[in-house]
Amino acid sequence: MSEHEGAPPGAVAKYDERQREILRGELVGLVAFTILALGGVIAISLALTAPRELYGYRAEHMYNYAGVQQVDFTTYLQRVNRPLAQASAESLAAYAEWQRKNPRTVNVQVLNKYLGDKYNETANVFAYMNAYFTPGVGQSCEYCHNLQNFAEYSKPQKTVAKAMLIMQFELQAKWVNNIPRPEGQPLYQIKCATCHNGQAKFWNRDLKASNPEAFGIAGGGNPTRYDMKHNGITLNGKVPDSYEIVDDRYLAVRPDAEGNVNYFQVTADKNTPAGLADTYRNQYAMYHQNVALGVGCDFCHYGGYFKSYVTADGKFKWPKTQARHMQGLLQDIALNWFPQMPNINDVTKAQDYYAQPNCYMCHRGYVVPPGAYDFAEYPVKVADPQIKPIVDLPLPKPILPPS
Amino acid sequence: MATEVYRESFERRANKVIYLRFLEGLADTQVGPIYLGMWGALAFFSYLLCVFITAIGFGEQVGWNPIRFLRELPVLTLYPPAPSYGLQLAPLSEGGYWQLATLFLTLTLVFWTIRIWTRAVANQLRPMVPIAFSAALFLYAAIYIIHPISVNSWNEAPGHGLAAILLWTNHFSVKYGNFYYNPFHMVSIYALLGSTLLLAMHGATILSALRYDAHKEIDEIEKSDEGTHRSQLFWRWIMGFNATAHSIHVWALGFASLVAIAGAIGVITSAPFFEPNWFLWGCRADIVSSIQAACPNP
Secondary structure, X not given: OXXXXXXOOOHHHHHHHHHHHHHHHHHHHHHHHHHHHHHHHHHHHXXXXXXXXXOOOOOHHHOOOOOOOOOOHHHHHHHOOOOOOOOOHHHHHHHHHHHHHOOEOOOOOOHHXXXXXXXXXXXHHHHHHHHHHHHHHOOOHHHOOEOOEOOOOOOHHHHHXXXXXXXXXHHHHHOHHHOOOOOOOOOOEOOHHHHHOOOOOXXXXXXXXXXXXXXXXXXXXXXXXXXXXXXXXXXOOEOOOOOOOOOHHHHOOOOOOOOOOOOXXXXXXXXXXXXXXXXXXXXXXXHHHHHHHOOOHHHOOOOOOOOOOEOOOOOEOHHHHHHHHHHHHHHHHHHHHHHHOEEOOEEEEEOOOEOOOOHHHHHOOOOOOOOOEOOOOOOOOOOOOOOOOOOOOOOXXXXXXXX | OHHHHHHHHHHOOOOOOEEOHHHOOOOOOEEOOOOOHHHHHHHHXXXXXXXXXXXXXXXXXXXXXXXXXXXXHHHOOEOOOOHHXXXXXXXXXXXXXXXXXXXHHHHHHHHHHHHHHHHHHHOOOOOHHHHHHHHHHHHHHHHHHHHHHHHOOHHHOOOEOHHHHHHHHHHHHHXXXXXXXXXXXXXXXXXHHHHHHHHHHHHHHHHHOHHHOOOOHHHHHHOOOHHHHHHHHHHXXXXXXXXXXXXXXXXXXXXXXXXXXXXXXXXXXXXXXXXXXXXXXXXXXXXXXXXXHHOOOO
């Protein structure tokens, strides 16, 4: 006890007593800290889960791997509180009159070309109009037609609609008909409703600025313009207002001679250039796809290795190969189709106010777009479409399971 | 005993001492005196500069709006220069701020290491704390300096910000083919979990022998007494062997340092010229048979 000699009398005993008190306090503190920390984590997760659920995220076991449409167009319209448009009585009467005079069509150029001679009969064209055009764009016949003469192009809407119809068939014939899919999976088709979802004006820059949610711009990976500037994301040379996959680099992607294509690959190999900016961009794109399809990353990926198309169980991830194919479709729309659609204000001019297309435009938070149809007649590929692509994009070679 | 004697004889001279009762149960209630010194002052000022530069970057990002600044603070990021700049200096708003902030952050850490080293020496302690701290410094250097230089691009370093470091972790892992398959990362995690296990065992052991004064650790190390003996007997019964009151601290230091050192090696070896894809390495090394189905065919 010789070390004690320098201390004042009683100081050591008092110090020991206090130390003991303190350590008892420590135990209480430890328990309190644990409870607080765990409670905090639980509270934050709960707070974050609720909105995620609202955005339509689903648990893995509920994923729609079968590719069967879970929400059809009518149900979807009910969910978003939008009426299913029908032809007005006036237009139906006018049509009946027209049909009596012209049982064969007068000036039909598109439907018959892609779907066959059946559409040289006015009644069949009417059936198509009534089932797809009017509900799809949410307008009765007079929006496009002069009710005295269904064949004439006096309204700009009809000119636009005709171009839209060509685009629809070209996209279907080139991309959707060729989507890689497992045997037995149904094949849905793009119709007016797939993009329009019952509204004529739904996708232009003014609307986008005022209502970004309707454009699927949400989710954890949504970058600010500042983020995009620093990760080298530009559209027409400028930093875009929001990131939804279409950017200058994406538009420049082409399949190589073997049909391999790289839209968003980032996993390194021996020759990968330095930098993580690409990985940021990749993740922005991936989150957009999550939001657009209402799924998590594991819907398309094996999370252990994102580059893989096969899981550790040896299951082939069809959604990933399908999504890669759809990235090509989206590029085609942005490069070739939207820029060539007639301008509603002056049908001789091309478009200048459409917003860029993105996955949400059709998918709306579902794996199969609610506005897509299981329709028995498939468009054929025609040799001379009236609107030709500006850039001829070769189809990428599909990635299929090893057989 | 040693602690008290030291206090009474050494710190009595200092009058800049305050007692904060609310610290009771968490720490010693005595606060101060604090030693600043040249290295402390240098560390302090260069950190201030780093924070200041970062704040400028953040301010620019939110258009100098204080409300937005507070609301978006968790996601605000000071980005490193774009890949095209390589290792060159970039204009301020295109990564130059990041380069300056990182320079001062690095200086801060170096000054701080020197500060704790000189204080240890002044206190006649072995410099174990600065040595342990340099393990952390090594990990920092690996991430912010060594790896970026080795791949010739500052862009591979993390941005500065709260979310930024988490995103970097994710992106770095994604780019290098899943970091979980990086064997150094495995060792690092093993040591991290080992450290927490050791720390919990040690903490609980000392607290369990409170009544035998086991909390007076310094004295315990000098000469074993009943608390130590009982605790050691306890662990011998439980696992057949036990650490000594001295060696447990060596274990702790070793494990904790290994976290950072293995992590740093893991970062440095993740590069195109070394191992660009740890998942494929895992496939080649055949370390987890269950992943083989996802391995590309050779």
